[in-house]
Amino acid sequence: MNEISEMIRPSPWVERFARHIPVNGRVLDLACGSGRHSRFLAALGYSVLAVDRDAGALAALRDVPGVVVQEMNLEGEAWPLEGQRFDGIVVTNYLWRARLSDVMALLAPGGVLIYDTFMLGNEIYGKPSNPDFLLQPGELRQRVADAGLRELAFAEGLTAAPKPAMRQSVCAVCD
Numbered sequence: 001m002n003e004i005s006e007m008i009r010p011s012p013w014v015e016r017f018a019r020h021i022p023v024n025g026r027v028l029d030l031a032c033g034s035g036r037h038s039r040f041l042a043a044l045g046y047s048v049l050a051v052d053r054d055a056g057a058l059a060a061l062r063d064v065p066g067v068v069v070q071e072m073n074l075e076g077e078a079w080p081l082e083g084q085r086f087d088g089i090v091v092t093n094y095l096w097r098a099r100l101s102d103v104m105a106l107l108a109p110g111g112v113l114i115y116d117t118f119m120l121g122n123e124i125y126g127k128p129s130n131p132d133f134l135l136q137p138g139e140l141r142q143r144v145a146d147a148g149l150r151e152l153a154f155a156e157g158l159t160a161a162p163k164p165a166m167r168q169s170v171c172a173v174c175d
Contacts, residue, residue, distance in 0.1 A: 018041060020171065021087055027048050028048075028081070028088070028089045029050045031091065033054070035057065038064065049069075049086070050068070051072045053073050081102070085111070087110065091113075091114070091117065094117060104147040104174075107174035111173070116167060117140075122134055125164045125165050126163075149172035150173050152172060
């Protein structure tokens with residue numbers, strides 16, 4: 001598969017676990033970027049709220065059926081998603097530790113968290129290389145447990161595609 005199609009294809013982790021999200025559920029695609037997961041989830045029949053601070057990236061999603069876009073600063077003092085609940089939350093290639101527990105608190109009972117991002121060791125392969133944006137070994141697993149979520153699957157280590165990277169991924173449910 002060429003590099004461009006890999007860039008728009010959903011993360012294999014998201015593809016693998018998306019169907020665990022309750023049918024016809026409301027899903028948050030947090031820090032959605034170009035919206036590859038928003039498009040994928042909407043095509044599966046979910047109602048998707050795609051949020052990002054990049055208005056340009058969000059513009060490409062405005063006419064996608066089943067997707068509502070909202071420009072948000074997820075790293076400011078005020079938490080813009082306070083009080084909302086989602087049946088699914090998808091986060092890829094993004095980490096803001098200060099709000100990690102707030103993100104998990106957005107899950108409705110029965111809701112599914114699908115999180116897939118970079119971890120320590122990725123600096124060897126490129127960006128991100130700042131340790132502030134790299135998970136420690138087992139960190140996501142511990143955060144999920146601390147939030148009272150039940151882990152369905154966890155993986156960490158070197159991945160080869162779409163390019164070599166050190167990644168950490170979890171799928172968890174809010175019981």
